[in-house]
Each structure stands twice: as structure tokens, then as C-alpha cells.
Amino acid sequence: MYEKDGEKYYIVDGHVAIWDGRESNHRNVHGKQFIDCFYDYHKNLSPEEAVWDYDTYTYYGAERLMKDVFADGYVDHAIFQPAILGDFYKTGFGQTEEAFGLTQQHPDKLTYNHAYDPRNGDAGLVQLRRDAERMNLKGVKLYTAEWHGDSRGYKLDDPWSRRYLEECIKLGITNIHVHKGPTIRPLDRDAFDVADIDKVATDYLDLNFVVEHVGLPRLEDFCWIATQESNVYGGLAVALPFIHTRPRYFAQIIGELLYWIGEDKILFGSDYAIWTPKWLIERFVDFQIPEDMTEYAPITTDQKRKILGLNAAALYDLPVPSEFRLPTAAGDDRAEVAAGAKEAVAS
């Protein structure tokens, strides 16, 4: 819970992880390259006082997460979104058992989303069924640029991916978090293109597709598909930290998102431990669109409430205490549609 100026906010961090990027876990040079890339993200966009040393960053463990996210970070509930990266790390990057174990200890505070790879074929489907039962999965996190033997990525509308999505519907896994990365096959096309999300969102209306990083670096394509599909959401991780280094750019991003996809479809996520939730939440609550940017309406406190927690709470059926709720339900598809969405659909 966060409170400022007499306003209370229920906070859901939609994107946290426990990873092991230490050298002892590297399978090859790409393990080092990947964690270094993450560290540069962290160092480049964090305020100085929130920058960690490299060694702590490579592995921080459960206790540190509990402190940063819940004790210091105001978060009421957080959702694990692991990246497995088995081709880069011996025991995987995301630490499945440690993270899942932590959700067992703190079921009121944590939800574990697992990751699957549709290129594992039939065996992977069997595993998904087992995992869904053991972990009581409500969501999964997919990284389409994951390397897998000779393949360095896939599309969500590939035939095997469709079979896995259909299995998710059967298993009651309704929230599909999608993280786009730099590789797919063939390399002829743009790996960050979100058109495949558009296709599966149309075909599987029982599923919610949460596009992590609001489609960055393809914000515009993401906005466009999200206007067409009622079941496409945007996770704010990666976009939100610009609030510190480039607040005017962040104003444009959030202005575009509110215009195109609307306040009910945007979900807060810190991408912990790339960034820590404390400063992100404080800055976001304090944030306002600069006055000279007259093309965007000011952000209201209720919009911030939805983005910081109520939207994700609706997707994950989290019990929100009445003091934090709004008169109209957040995350409701019937809620007022964003201006851009209305125009785009009408045209």
C-alpha cells in the first residue's frame, strides 16, 4: 500500500523475478552478455541511490526480494514473470523453485507465473499440464526470442504455440504475458513485431494477452493492435523508469498509452530486479503531464490507482480491500474506451 497526500493506492507489481546470473551459472558467453545487458538497463535508468553493485545484481535471492518489493517497495502483491534462458544458464536464469517456493510461503503476497516453450512439442505440453496443477498457474510468461538449440525464436501464431495456448484455456491459465526480444526465425523479419499477438488475441478471446514493456521498441504497433483487441493489455516495465531520466519522454509514452489503449489496460511492473518498485511508485504517484504538453490530458489519481494495482488485481482476482477500490470496477472491458481505440475501431 502506498499513501500520499491522503490518497491510498493498492499496488500490484506485475513483473518481478528471482534470477541467477552469476558466473557459476553461465552455460556460455551469452550468459555473461545477457546479465551484463540487464545490468546496463538497471544502471542507465535508475536514480543513483537505487543502483546496485554488479555482484549483488547477479544474484540477490528471496530475502532481498521480500525487502525491496514488500518491506521498502509498498507492493501489496507481486507476480513472478520468469525468463528461463536454458541455453544461456545451467539452472536457468529465472530460479523456478526458489520463486515458486516463495509464493508457497506467501500466497497472499505472491503469484507464480511459469514459462513454457512451445518448441518442446508434446513433451512440453505434458510438462505444462503438470506445472499448471502443481503451481496452480493463472498466467504464463513467454519470451519469443528465447534461444532453443538451432532456433532463436518463435511466433505466437506458430502451430505449436497455438496448441499450447489452447491448452492454457483448458487448464484455466488465462493471462498470457508476452515479452518480445531481438531474435526470431527467419531473421528476415522484425523480431519485435507484435502482429502475431494481434492474430492470437483475435483467435483466443478467452485469454488475456499482456504485452510486456508496452511493446517497446514498437510502442506504436502495440498501441495500434491494442486498440483493435479487447483482450490486449500493456505492462509498463521498461517504459516507467524513463520517468527519472527522461520525464518528458515518459509523459509522451503514458500520454500515447492512455489515448490509444486507455486506463483499464495498463499494468504497473517494476521488472524487479532490473529496477526497484519503491522509487518507481513514488515518482509515478508524483508524476504529472507537463503543462506545455497540451495534447495530453492530465493524469488523474484514479487512473494512477488503476495502473498501479487495480487493473492487475482484476486480471488475477486479487482481493482488494474496499478502501482502495473505485466506484467502477477497474479492468472492466465495458468501462469507458480510450479515445484512440474508439476512433481506430470506427475507421
Next chain:
Amino acid sequence: MTLMATSLEAEVMAALSTVLDPELDEPITGLGFVRSVRIDDAGVTVHLRLPTSFCSPNFAYLMASDTQDALRFVERVGRISVLLDDHHDSDKINAGLAANAGYVGTFGAEAEESLDALRLTFQRKAHTAAMERCVAALLKNTALAVEEIHELRLADLPGGTQKEALLRRRADIGLSIGRDQPVVVDDAGNPIPTDEVPLQLRFAKSVRISMEGNAHFCRGLLKTRYADGEPDEMSTHVTNTRNAS
């Protein structure tokens, strides 16, 4: 350093500045992606660098092979070596460049045909962003009304860098740059119907914001990666040992 050598150096740098990051629509020289240039009696060696090891390999390859192509236009340059540093596909891309293997030869089974469609996609985005910049400037600085935008012709745009940029982007995607051509057009050059202009411009704006934002991010990451506290590291290191005679 002799006059001749200096001029070769300038020609090499000028050639490099014609190479664009296709995703960001900015020259690789201005982005800090050219790490070093070494000119010696045998030829020129250029090292490129990118903001992360995991920048898209297809764009990385395009920039590296475009660099090689641009240097081929420099007379008397000699042997050309272009090397991409610190990327997950450095070995693959550098071997492909050294062997003149082309895109398919470099990436093998991961490549289908070519990167032409990828390049065109981003040239179109660059055109869309350039178009929006021109119209937004007119809306801000003149009495132009939204209902009049669809009537705008290229001749109506004031001269300057924004207009030049638009003309260049139009030429890139094969659109006419004639004075009487409409400004607000789709990717194929067709005028946008009057009632759709506001929405299309609104979308064009998000294209521009996205490209500009990605450029901020890439610049910032490159700086964090290579020049932590040492601003000198952001500029291109140039050495020239070529004998003038």
C-alpha cells in the same frame, strides 16, 4: 599528417555518416556506433559497436554491411575491413562480412531471402515520422487548420531540415518529390482521405515518439556500456598512418 591523408580520412568519415541505423533513422556516426577507424597503407579498418550484446542481429548485420558498401565508394581506400565488436553474433557477422557472404550466406538456415522487406518497413516508419514532424510544425507555427491538412502539397512546406528529411525519406521509399505532390500520404503515396487524416496523423505521431524514444534509450545504453564516467569514450577513435606518397 599530409593533406592527401587528411582528405582520405574526411572521405571515410563522410562515407560512414551516410550509414543509418534503420530502426532509429539516424546516422551511425552520430549515435556513437563507430568505435574506431584505422587507415593504413593497406586499407581501412572500422570497428562498430552497439548499445547491447543483444541488439537485433538483423539490424546489426544491416549496419555493418551498409558500412562496408559505403566505404567501397571511397576512392583509393584499399582493403576494407568492417568488424562488429561485443555482439552475440559478432563472430558470425564478421566472418560473413570478411567473406562477402551476403545476408543468407552469413546467417544460413536462419535467413530466408533478404532483409529488403525489413529495411522497407523501417524506411516507411521513417517517412511517416518525417511527415508528421512537418505537419505538426505547420499546425504549431501557422494558421493551418486540421481540415486543410489533406490539401497540403510539398511546395507548401517551408524549406529547412525537416522538409529535406521528408523529401529524402520519400525518395527512399520510391515516392515522388514533385512540388505538387500531397504531403499526407500512405506508404504507397496515396493521399489519405480527408476524414481519416486526424487519426492517421495521430498514429504517425506515435510512430515518431516511438522512434525518438528508442534513440534515447540506445544512446543512453551505449553510454552506460562504453563510457561510464569517461565521455571521451563516446567519440570515434581515428588513426591514420597512411603514407602520402
